[in-house]
Amino acid sequence: MLRLFLKDLLSSLIYNKLRTLFALLGIVFGVSSVVLIVSAIEGSNLQANKIIKKLGPDSVFIISGAIGKGPRGVTKNLELSDVKEISRLEGIFALTYGVVKPMMISNIRMPKFSAVFGVGEDWLLSWDYRIEIGRGFTKDDFRNLRKVAVVGHDVSDFFYPGQNPIGKIILIGKTPFKIIGVYKKKGKTPNGHNLDNRVFIPYRVFDKVVEKTFNRVSVIRFRVLDLSQYDEIVKETREILLKNHKPDEFTIITPVVVKKFLSMLSASFALFLGIASTTALVVGGFVLSSIFYINVHVRQWEIGLRRAVGATKKAVLVRILLESLVISVFAVVLGSLIGYGAVHYILPLLNVPEVYPVKAFVVATIFSVFVGLLAAYFPARKASLLEPVKALRTKV
Amino acid sequence: MALIELRNIRKVFKQGDLETEVLKGIDLKIEKGEFVAIMGPSGSGKSTLMYILGCLDRPTSGKYYLDGKNVLELSDDELSRIRGKYVGFVFQAFYLVPYLSVLDNVILPVEYLDSRYRKELFKDKSPEEKGKEILKRLGMAERINFRPDQLSGGQKQRTAIARALINSPEIILADEPTGQLDTESGRAVMEIFTELNREGKTIVVVTHDPAVASYANRIIKIKDGRIE
Structure with a gap:
């Protein structure tokens, strides 16, 4: 029974190749940018920890002058x-x-x-x-x-x-x-x-x-x-x-200060990537949603038929959500590959160590599945509430 | 007790302020094993009547007893289960799912049976085996792996009939089943219904075509929402 169910589900995605592809692409971009940003943040943290290690976690370092104001080491306060x-x-x-x-x-x-x-x-x-x-x-x-x-x-x-x-x-x-x-x-x-x-x-x-x-x-x-x-x-x-001395004549640098300073530097970078990936996912979600709306519209008669042969409203809802879920899962796989690939090429350019955290994959999976289900929910609900008789009449 | 009993069934469609009464009080009994044709011109309400009989649509008022059960008291989900269990639909436009093979189209309704009933129904034969058997009987043995778009009209309708039979329903409801077929294929389809009826299936065919209706044992004529 599960076999028939899966065959039924996957066949519909394969049959509607173009639709599946577009829906997939929308999410893939979001997923890959999420993977990239999480990796980048992990990399930056790793770098910060490295710097702290170099500085020595037990060290207190006092420099002349205020941090970030002019070249260090030149003033002698x-x-x-x-x-x-x-x-x-x-x-x-x-x-x-x-x-x-x-x-x-x-x-x-x-x-x-x-x-x-x-x-x-x-x-x-x-x-x-x-x-x-x-x-x-x-x-x-x-x-x-x-x-x-x-x-x-x-x-x-x-x-x-x-x-x-x-x-x-x-x-x-x-x-x-x-x-x-x-x-x-x-x-x-x-x-x-x-x-x-x-x-x-x-x-x-x-x-x-x-x-x-x-x-x-x-x-x-x-x-x-x-x-x-x-x-x-x-x-x-x-x-x-x-x-x-006056407070601005010296700066005491401790690992905490270093971390703060470094995170200040990477914050703008993280913000940029964060906006980019959120935008990509939201756009992907809208693409997915509208594709599903169109799809549900085109397949009205099919939904009517399924209701006629015994499908409950819930069965219709679940089926369309599952279609989206399958797309989301594929998008996670594809998007993660692209995302990790981007890590290899982009992070070195930004002076961030190249890391491939599992966390990125996990976060991307959660995001993708969430967006996929949310985006498909409204079209799926619409489909489940179609009146079977009216739905059947949409096919001449 | 009749298999189907309708009492004073009315159906009103609302479109904005406009109300159209499509069925104006239908009383109808159909016994188990009957072969009934519902005839009438287009717009007479015969299709609406068929959808109500098939529990796919609800009347605005009236009572409907199916196998003794007052089905209008049931929830939407329960009606869905009833359809899967009691009713097999055959439509004019076939409604075959384009991405499924002939066999998978036939066993599609099995997906929606509740699992206990499914186990009971297919305890001797798997849905696939039963589907193949029905298709073979309808002369479709060589086409089980074809896609719907590779079939002729007559073959499509035979696939649809096989789908209507897969859950061994009490009633087959057919809405203009020969409407998109040539005379030859249409006749073949009607002969299948006759044979199924001989084996005890209750068959209700909705048509405007007297030739089709002539296969039935009883003809119910409907006009302007009333039985004549």
């Missing part, structure tokens, strides 16, 4: 005295600070544009730069104002390709520095800054050789021992800073 105050907080470690200047460095023969950082002790530890060759800074390096540098691979490979760079010289300004260490490759920041084209030298040396700092710093960073104390420590840090 923070002071060494702030660092000293913060160092009194309990439950923190790897407290460090730094200033940066993008500038030319060279090995006499070749110049290279690079970012030179004057850093406090523990900088490498705090930022998780791992030494690959040579060594990191020692207390003596800082105390004795040694002209030593820890550099990234892009720097060492540029000046001394194929050679051991340890002990070799680079010029920062006119001052020669000895390379004491090279850190492991870190790649790029999500914003595209090259983390391997950096030169770190002791803060005091930076002050003497590169640029006067007047005891000011651009960034302060430390890590928290016990994450449960995190919020408390951030609060105390803010209080310390507010003693000497």
Whole structure:
């Protein structure tokens, strides 16, 4: 019996190929854009989490100036005295600070544009730069104002390709520095800054050789021992800073802030896609609905016949809803394939990692079935309420 | 007790303010096993009468006893069940579903029987087997997998008759069953009805054609909504 029922149902969809196709296409576009948007949002979240991981979930990062206002790292509102105050907080470690200047460095023969950082002790530890060759800074390096540098691979490979760079010289300004260490490759920041084209030298040396700092710093960073104390420590840090600074002179960056900022960035993108996919689904729903209205109209006599051979109103209603359901399910399959295909081609263009979440398929299925049933409900109801005799008379 | 008993059946169609009384008080009894022709000119109300007999339409007033049941008291769903169980329709325009094969058209009504009755009715033979058997008997054995548009008019009507028989109904109601057929095919169709009647089926044919009506045992003439 089920066999006859399914055969009856599917035959009608196959027989009316064009109608089925148009109804299908309407929903397919909606489904594929839903799959795309859910994947895109998943991808963005994944990226946000990656950034937070890179930043360190236990880290507190204070930058000079307000976020989003001008280039970061250039202003130097923070002071060494702030660092000293913060160092009194309990439950923190790897407290460090730094200033940066993008500038030319060279090995006499070749110049290279690079970012030179004057850093406090523990900088490498705090930022998780791992030494690959040579060594990191020692207390003596800082105390004795040694002209030593820890550099990234892009720097060492540029000046001394194929050679051991340890002990070799680079010029920062006119001052020669000895390379004491090279850190492991870190790649790029999500914003595209090259983390391997950096030169770190002791803060005091930076002050003497590169640029006067007047005891000011651009960034302060430390890590928290016990994450449960995190919020408390951030609060105390803010209080310390507010003693000497106006609120807009600094920004405390925490994973929560990062997440907020990133979601602000992706919000416009999500909104655009959201509107697009909703529109596509709504349009698809209307297309489906009108196709079913036309179809029910054309098939009036068939509905009349089914009533004459014993179909109840409910049976007619259910049948037309099922026709729509079958179309919706096909649309989910087709639309998901297209949607996931779009993920492959579009997300990389938007700098969003390529992900294929099952969630997208689930959401698309729910949407599609909902739209399919809703769109077909009104024509189906109309069909079920047709008077059988009148319906039969529509065929001459 | 008569299989069908109509008492003072009236049917009024309303169109805006305009009321047309199509049936003006019909009293009619049809016994089980009769072969009845309802005759009348077009617009006489004979088709409306047939649809009321088939429980496909409700009269405006009056009483209708089918197999002793007062069917006008039943709900729409119950009437649908009654149609599936008691009545087989044969129409002038065949009404074969274009996307189903001949056999699937024939067993279509089985889809709508309530499941308990269906099990009872097809406990010895599956609907497919029974459908094939009926089609074979009506000379359609070689056409069971054809689509309706591959059939001649006479073949279409034989398919429709097979469909009317699939649920073993008490009554066959035919509305101008030869109206779209040539004389030869029309005669063949009427002979099928005669044979079915001989086997005990109650047959009601609505027609304006005296030649068709001549196959019946009883002719009921209807004019202007009344039995003459």
